[in-house]
Every structure is written in C-alpha cells, then in structure tokens.
Amino acid sequence: MSVNSNPYAPSPNDLLSNVGNFLLIESTLREGEQFANAFFSTEKKIEIAKALDDFGVDYIELTSPVASEQSRSDCEAICKLGLKAKILTHIRCHMDDARVAVETGVDGVDVVIGTSKFLREYSHGKDMNYIAKSAIEVIEFVKSKGLEIRFSSEDSFRSDIVDLLNIYKTVDKIGVNRVGIADTVGCANPRQVYELVRTLKSVVSCDIECHFHDDTGCAIGNAYSALEAGARLIDVSVLGIGERNGITSLGGLMARMIVSAPDYVKSKYKLHKLRDLENLVADAVHVNLPFNNPITGFCAFTHKAGIHAKAILANPSTYEILNPEDFGMKRYIHFANRLTGWNAIKSRVEQLNLSLSDDQVKEVTSKIKQIGDVRQLSIEDVDTIIKDYHSEQ
Amino acid sequence: MSVNSNPYAPSPNDLLSNVGNFLLIESTLREGEQFANAFFSTEKKIEIAKALDDFGVDYIELTSPVASEQSRSDCEAICKLGLKAKILTHIRCHMDDARVAVETGVDGVDVVIGTSKFLREYSHGKDMNYIAKSAIEVIEFVKSKGLEIRFSSEDSFRSDIVDLLNIYKTVDKIGVNRVGIADTVGCANPRQVYELVRTLKSVVSCDIECHFHDDTGCAIGNAYSALEAGARLIDVSVLGIGERNGITSLGGLMARMIVSAPDYVKSKYKLHKLRDLENLVADAVHVNLPFNNPITGFCAFTHKAGIHAKAILANPSTYEILNPEDFGMKRYIHFANRLTGWNAIKSRVEQLNLSLSDDQVKEVTSKIKQIGDVRQLSIEDVDTIIKDYHSEQ
Numbered sequence: 001m002s003v004n005s006n007p008y009a010p011s012p013n014d015l016l017s018n019v020g021n022f023l024l025i026e027s028t029l030r031e032g033e034q035f036a037n038a039f040f041s042t043e044k045k046i047e048i049a050k051a052l053d054d055f056g057v058d059y060i061e062l063t064s065p066v067a068s069e070q071s072r073s074d075c076e077a078i079c080k081l082g083l084k085a086k087i088l089t090h091i092r093c094h095m096d097d098a099r100v101a102v103e104t105g106v107d108g109v110d111v112v113i114g115t116s117k118f119l120r121e122y123s124h125g126k127d128m129n130y131i132a133k134s135a136i137e138v139i140e141f142v143k144s145k146g147l148e149i150r151f152s153s154e155d156s157f158r159s160d161i162v163d164l165l166n167i168y169k170t171v172d173k174i175g176v177n178r179v180g181i182a183d184t185v186g187c188a189n190p191r192q193v194y195e196l197v198r199t200l201k202s203v204v205s206c207d208i209e210c211h212f213h214d215d216t217g218c219a220i221g222n223a224y225s226a227l228e229a230g231a232r233l234i235d236v237s238v239l240g241i242g243e244r245n246g247i248t249s250l251g252g253l254m255a256r257m258i259v260s261a262p263d264y265v266k267s268k269y270k271l272h273k274l275r276d277l278e279n280l281v282a283d284a285v286h287v288n289l290p291f292n293n294p295i296t297g298f299c300a301f302t303h304k305a306g307i308h309a310k311a312i313l314a315n316p317s318t319y320e321i322l323n324p325e326d327f328g329m330k331r332y333i334h335f336a337n338r339l340t341g342w343n344a345i346k347s348r349v350e351q352l353n354l355s356l357s358d359d360q361v362k363e364v365t366s367k368i369k370q371i372g373d374v375r376q377l378s379i380e381d382v383d384t385i386i387k388d389y390h391s392e393q
Numbered sequence: 394m395s396v397n398s399n400p401y402a403p404s405p406n407d408l409l410s411n412v413g414n415f416l417l418i419e420s421t422l423r424e425g426e427q428f429a430n431a432f433f434s435t436e437k438k439i440e441i442a443k444a445l446d447d448f449g450v451d452y453i454e455l456t457s458p459v460a461s462e463q464s465r466s467d468c469e470a471i472c473k474l475g476l477k478a479k480i481l482t483h484i485r486c487h488m489d490d491a492r493v494a495v496e497t498g499v500d501g502v503d504v505v506i507g508t509s510k511f512l513r514e515y516s517h518g519k520d521m522n523y524i525a526k527s528a529i530e531v532i533e534f535v536k537s538k539g540l541e542i543r544f545s546s547e548d549s550f551r552s553d554i555v556d557l558l559n560i561y562k563t564v565d566k567i568g569v570n571r572v573g574i575a576d577t578v579g580c581a582n583p584r585q586v587y588e589l590v591r592t593l594k595s596v597v598s599c600d601i602e603c604h605f606h607d608d609t610g611c612a613i614g615n616a617y618s619a620l621e622a623g624a625r626l627i628d629v630s631v632l633g634i635g636e637r638n639g640i641t642s643l644g645g646l647m648a649r650m651i652v653s654a655p656d657y658v659k660s661k662y663k664l665h666k667l668r669d670l671e672n673l674v675a676d677a678v679h680v681n682l683p684f685n686n687p688i689t690g691f692c693a694f695t696h697k698a699g700i701h702a703k704a705i706l707a708n709p710s711t712y713e714i715l716n717p718e719d720f721g722m723k724r725y726i727h728f729a730n731r732l733t734g735w736n737a738i739k740s741r742v743e744q745l746n747l748s749l750s751d752d753q754v755k756e757v758t759s760k761i762k763q764i765g766d767v768r769q770l771s772i773e774d775v776d777t778i779i780k781d782y783h784s785e786q
Contacts, residue, residue: 118704123704216715290683292633
C-alpha cells in the first residue's frame with residue numbers, strides 16, 4: 001500500500017499508469033443498444049449523442065451500420081451533428097462490414113473478432129491465421145480511407161495468451177491506432193487484468209482500450225486496474241447498459257476516477273450533468289436508477305448511524321470520499337430512526353431554529369430513539385417530537 | 394495472466410489465497426440496518442436471520458445492543474433461535490458496550506474503532522495509545538467470557554500504516570480471533586487492498602476479515618483481491634444494503650466466487666435461494682432489485698445481439714461465465730429486435746413447431762429486422778410475422 005499525502009493518487013509503482021490521463025469510449029448507442037430493453041428511435045439516439053458530447057466523452061461508439069438499414073442511416077445522421085466527440089462504429093472483422101462503415105462519415109472504426117476457443121469453434125469457426133489475414137485486410141483498408149482503426153479480440157480472458165500477443169503484435173506493426181481487450185463474458189478479476197494489460201503494453205506501441213462486462217461485479221475495479229497497468233481508453237455506457245447485466249458504467253467509473261485523479265476528471269467532464277444523462281437513458285430504456293447506483297442512487301450521500309452522523313457534521317470527509325457538490329448532489333443526514341444520535345438531532349434542532357441545551361437534546365434524542373424502536377419514523381414525526389419537547393421546556 | 398485449464402481458478406502465484414476457502418459474515422441486520430430505508434421489526438429480523446442461515450452464511454452480524462432497547466432484545470431473540478450460523482454483534486471499542494454485548498447470548502463480538510486521522514480528530518478524539526489500551530481491555534474481557542472477538546480498525550485505508558500494523562500486532566498477541574480491515578468510505582482499489590492484506594498477513598497469525606463500501610464501485614473486486622491476498626472472511630449484506638450506497642453484496646460476491654471456486658461455493662451455499670432472499674430484503678426496505686443486479690437482475694441471462702444469440706444457441710459457454718441453472722434462473726434469447734439474427738429466429742421457429750428452410754428463415758429474419766427498425770417489437774409481434782410468413786409458403 002502506498003501511504004503518501006493522497007493515498008488514492010496513482011501508485012508511484014505503476015510507471016505506465018494512465019489513471020490521470022484516460023479517455024472514455026462511450027458505448028450507450030452500441031453496447032447499450034444490446035441491452036434487453038433498449039429500442040432507440042433516431043431522435044432519441046441524437047438526443048443521447050448530444051448529451052454525451054456535452055458531458056465531455058472522448059468517443060461515441062455506434063451500432064454497426066450493417067445491423068439494419070436504420071442503424072446505418074442513424075449512424076450517418078449522428079456523424080453530421082458536428083459533435084466534439086469522435087464518432088466510431090463497431091463492426092465484425094470483415095471487408096463487407098468495413099466497406100459500409102467507412103462510407104457513413106465516422107471518424108473511426110472499431111473492429112472485433114472472437115479469439116477464444118469457444119468463439120472460434122461456435123461463432124465464426126475460423127483459425128488464428130484466418131483472423132490475422134482478415135484483420136490486416138480490414139485495417140489497411142480503413143487506414144487507406146484516413147480513418148482511425150481499433151482491432152480488438154473478443155473474450156480475451158479465455159483466449160490463448162500466445163495467440164493474443166501474436167495477433168496484437170501483428171496489427172500494431174501495420175499501424176492500428178489501438179488494440180482492444182474485451183472481457184466479453186465478465187469473468188476477469190482486477191489483478192488478472194493488470195497482468196494482461198501490462199504484458200500487452202510490453203508488446204505493442206499503440207494505445208490499449210479495455211471493455212469489461214459486469215457479470216461478476218468487477219467491471220469498475222477491472223477498468224481501474226487496466227488504467228493502472230497502462231491502458232488508455234475504457235469503454236463505458238450510461239448506467240452500464242449492455243448485453244446481459246452490462247458493462248462498466250459511466251457514473252461508476254467517474255466515482256472511481258475522481259477519487260484518484262480529481263483535477264483531471266473535474267476539468268474534463270461536466271459531472272453535474274451526470275444525473276440528467278442517467279435519467280435520460282433510464283427513461284429511454286424503461287428502467288429505474290438502481291437504488292444503490294454510485295453517486296446518483298437515492299442514498300449515495302445519506303448518513304444514518306448516529307456515530308456517522310456525528311462525524312459528518314463535524315467534517316464531511318470523515319465518512320465521505322466523494323463530495324456530493326462535485327456532482328450537483330446534496331448530502332443528507334438521516335436522523336429519523338432508532339440508530340440516530342444526539343449530534344444529528346442537535347443539528348436538526350438548529351435547522352428548526354429552536355434552542356435546547358445539550359442535555360435537553362440528549363433527552364429528546366432518547367425519546368426519539370424509543371419511538372423509533374416501535375415504528376418507522378418520518379422527518380415530520382421527529383420534528384413534532386422536538387417541537388413538543390421544546391414547548392414543554 | 395495465468396493461462397491454465399481454468400483461468401479463473403485461484404492464481405498459483407497467490408500462495409496465501411483463500412479464494413477457495415472463504416467465510417461470509419452476513420451483515421444485513423447490522424450494516425443493512427444503517428441503510429436509509431431500513432426499519433426491521435423483530436419479526437422481520439427473525440425471518441431474515443432464518444433465511445440467511447438457511448442460505449448457509451457462516452456468521453450473522455447484528456446491530457449493537459446499545460443502539461436501542463429493541464436492538465438489545467432483538468439480538469437476544471435471534472441468539473435463542475438455535476441457528477447453525479454463529480451470531481455476532483458489532484460494538485464500539487468500549488467496556489460499556491462490551492458488558493452489554495456479552496450478556497445477549499451472542500457467539501462473538503465485533504469491535505471497531507476509527508484509526509484514521511479524520512476519525513481520531515472528528516469522531517472519538519482519542520490517540521493510538523488510548524485505542525490500544527481500550528482494545529486490550531475489551532478483548533481480554535470478551536475472551537474471559539468464552540466468546541469470539543474481532544478487532545477492526547475503521548477507515549483503514551486512510552489510517553497510518555505503521556499505526557495500523559502496530560495495533561493489529563498488539564491485539565493478535567493477546568489472542569484476538571480475527572482482525573478486520575474496513576474501507577469505511579469506499580475509497581480503496583483492488584491492488585491497494587491486495588497489498589495491505591498481504592502486508593498484514595505477514596504481521597498477524599489470526600484470521601483477517603474485510604469490509605468494503607461501494608461508493609466507487611469496487612466492493613466486489615476489492616473483496617476478491619482481499620481473498621487472493623489471504624483474507625479469510627468477507628462482510629456482505631443482501632443487495633449490499635448499508636450506509637450510503639452500501640457494501641459488497643452477497644449475490645455479487647457469489648457471482649464472483651462461483652467462477653473461481655465453483656465446487657466450494659456450490660457445496661456450501663444454497664444458491665437457488667438467492668432470489669428469494671433478495672426479494673425478502675428488497676420488500677422489507679422498499680426498494681426494487683436493481684435492473685442490472687448480478688445473477689438476479691431481470692436481464693442477467695438475456696442475450697440480444699444476433700452474433701451473441703447464434704453462439705449461445707450453439708454453446709452457452711460462449712457468452713456466459715455463469716450458469717443460470719446454478720441459481721434456479723433461466724437463460725433467455727431476446728430475438729424480438731432489430732439486432733436479431735437468423736439463428737435466433739430459427740430457434741424461435743423451432744419452438745413454434747413450424748418448419749422453414751434456412752433460406753426461408755433468413756428471409757423472415759430480414760422482414761423482422763425491417764419492422765424492428767421502425768418500432769419496438771414484442772414476442773407476439775415476431776411470432777405473428779413468422780406465422781404469417783409460414784402460412785404464405
């Protein structure tokens with residue numbers, strides 16, 4: 001553990017760390033469209049793309065133009081918006097797809113092919129030689145059109161490491177802009193990610209992009225470890241929507257990164273727009289914000305136990321690593337419950353503009369805890385108890 | 394990266410790993426009671442305790458008996474249930490609390506004290522000498538009653554490493570059963586956790602317990618890294634409920650661990666009861682299951698993009714690291730959308746007991762994708778399109 005003045009800053013041992021220098025590939029309009037509930041109209045896609053651009057994401061990734069006729073025309077429409085973010089589309093490693101993609105007006109093309117034995121056997125049925133040959137053909141074609149090109153393996157953590165390093169080395173040599181590692185099934189763990197990215201970093205000179213599914217709950221931890229190891233770009237989506245239970249969420253990664261690289265994150269992204277962005281997407285795909293969502297979950301800044309409330313009132317840093325104001329959110333001290341303490345009640349007495357001595361506050365706190373033992377309390381209940389007690393003095 | 398026959402098995406480099414030998418301290422009835430929405434009646438606490446015991450958790454942790462009169466009597470009632478799980482209560486490092494705790498009938502006492510400069514200054518105001526003295530007094534007292542005792546620092550990742558190792562070494566010497574590391578504010582990252590646990594492992598001979606808040610989305614990744622480094626026990630709660638947005642969730646950790654230690658996890662925990670347990674707690678605290686919850690989220694086993702559906706139909710392992718049947722859940726191929734592919738539609742045609750050639754399936758898939766481009770499709774819509782097409786042949 002590094003114990004320096006800011007223990008959350010990038011570790012000095014990670015010489016290749018991009019924790020303070022990362023880029024976001026926002027994939028709500030590609031990975032997110034693969035979420036069970038997602039059906040985005042053209043208008044909604046444009047609204048989301050504009051909101052993402054305004055938030056400050058570096059890249060916006062769109063569904064393959066080959067997926068459907070509308071997917072193609074929507075891709076073209078978004079390319080014409082003149083956004084600051086670069087527009088990417090995501091295709092199979094095949095010339096048929098590449099020829100369509102380069103005509104849409106995108107700034108870059110993300111190519112993917114399954115490299116695990118599972119996918120080679122049950123998905124496309126091709127061997128590594130075939131994969132290398134297709135990759136070279138597609139990459140050289142896209143580059144010849146002056147566009148950015150990424151080559152990613154799929155299901156990288158179940159692929160043979162020698163196969164992986166071979167293909168990445170090959171595509172790096174012919175000038176791919178970045179290579180991608182994808183935890184397609186969500187099986188990877190953070191230290192495994194660190195090791196693979198660090199190894200890959202010694203093999204290629206281009207940037208490394210990472211894509212993590214969240215099936216086993218590690219999508220944010222894995223993204224962080226990847227950046228520590230020298231990956232530069234992380235794929236995210238709003239609320240993490242995607243295949244199955246999705247990928248690294250934009251908001252969750254912001255929570256993680258602001259702790260480690262506060263100046264970079266605050267200068268680059270409009271964090272106070274996160275909530276609106278999440279509401280926009282949640283409405284579009286008919287889900288509620290998870291109650292425990294990082295930052296915007298309804299209780300993310302609610303403090304309840306008496307001992308927590310006391311310290312938070314003295315100094316918010318005691319029990320908060322995130323500052324709610326950075327995200328346009330508010331802190332809340334939950335005092336209407338049996339776990340409350342007299343410091344929280346004292347603060348409420350002051351908010352009510354009443355005057356009680358510390359001993360009196362302790363006495364009324366004891367009454368509140370007694371009633372809180374019997375039933376759930378509302379704020380109004382507590383205020384009434386305090387006011388009644390005050391008028392009796 | 395370790396590439397062996399099971400790449401998710403504990404890494405052979407982690408000589409102290411407890412990935413295949415961990416224990417759960419279930420804290421829904423302590424940490425979970427600090428969740429903003431939680432108000433558990435005695436009956437509800439007993440129902441939850443019984444369900445947790447049936448699921449197979451090793452320890453059940455309860456709110457301090459000093460928190461309120463009802464907290465004390467509920468603690469006594471749960472101790473009398475005769476559960477297989479050991480019952481713990483969680484108190485401040487103070488003899489006043491300890492004297493009450495040992496009379497409740499618990500099997501063990503979890504003691505905690507803030508060790509960070511933040512908490513020492515703004516919470517209890519005590520120095521490390523005072524902390525050590527109180528710790529020794531409380532530990533020896535609890536041990537004299539024949540009960541298990543854990544000593545934990547609070548906010549461990551913002552505490553001075555020398556202070557931490559000193560106090561842990563002291564309490565280990567006098568025979569504490571386990572020491573606890575707590576990421577009270579949710580700031581730690583996985584590799585930092587690994588380093589601290591591994592260092593601590595070289596200092597103490599007792600077990601190490603870890604407690605991770607999820608403010609920055611790493612609570613599951615951190616728990617996994619802690620076990621890799623040699624921690625033995627992880628604190629969890631159902632749906633992760635707790636202060637702010639909570640801690641490592643029981644279900645999320647099960648998803649992570651079944652990938653790495655399938656035999657251990659399946660033999661020890663009744664995984665098919667996870668959904669009922671989550672519903673019980675979600676109802677009690679008036680929240681919905683997050684749409685993206687690991688395992689039990691409504692789309693955790695839903696596959697949508699055509700390329701995914703095709704491979705899943707050939708072999709589920711292609712795009713699934715978790716087997717839904719292990720949790721009494723079902724896989725679902727989402728075919729009613731514009732990203733669908735002809736393999737998914739072919740499977741649906743077979744489910745409908747209709748007969749179409751591959752070329753015919755491709756033709757009807759194209760029709761479905763065209764309509765899916767214009768509007769959101771239901772299963773009924775797709776079935777109607779297929780049946781109409783079939784009757785025209």
